[in-house]
Amino acid sequence: MGRRLGFVVVGAVLAAGCGGGGGEPEVSAPVWKEPGSYAYTLTSATQVLWGTFRVTVRDGEVVEAVGLDDDSRRVLRDLPERPDRVPTIGGLVELLEQARQERADTAEAEYAADGRPTRITLDWDENAIDDEAEYVIGGYRPAAR
Numbered sequence: 001m002g003r004r005l006g007f008v009v010v011g012a013v014l015a016a017g018c019g020g021g022g023g024e025p026e027v028s029a030p031v032w033k034e035p036g037s038y039a040y041t042l043t044s045a046t047q048v049l050w051g052t053f054r055v056t057v058r059d060g061e062v063v064e065a066v067g068l069d070d071d072s073r074r075v076l077r078d079l080p081e082r083p084d085r086v087p088t089i090g091g092l093v094e095l096l097e098q099a100r101q102e103r104a105d106t107a108e109a110e111y112a113a114d115g116r117p118t119r120i121t122l123d124w125d126e127n128a129i130d131d132e133a134e135y136v137i138g139g140y141r142p143a144a145r
Contacts, residue, residue, distance in 0.1 A: 032115030037143035
């Protein structure tokens with residue numbers, strides 16, 4: 001793919017552990033299928049997306065992102081009418097998989113019992129500055145059917 005930041009909705013079945021050159025064995029994560037509609041809280045620490053957001057996903061797309069702190073409100077103010085700039089959980093999973101395929105130095109995830117990620121940590125090159133990313137996923141609530 002070649003891109004470092006881009007978000008596409010996908011269902012998630014991933015391996016836990018480091019995808020980098022460390023050679024550690026990967027352990028299968030619990031299986032989680034991303035629902036089409038849900039809400040969650042994202043705390044993001046990246047060069048382009050910083051802060052805590054309340055995210056609403058409907059039909060696989062972000063339809064609303066609300067900044068919960070000054071940093072996230074500033075990000076959203078700079079990206080008016082682009083709530084999709086804040087990723088779905090599936091988009092974060094895809095980014096993790098991409099980092100693993102590109103053999104990033106760090107591509108790790110922690111998972112809830114149902115298999116959805118609760119924390120994703122990325123660092124494409126440990127010697128580079130400003131390519132690290134951490135995403136903390138909380139407050140997950142699937143939409144009522």
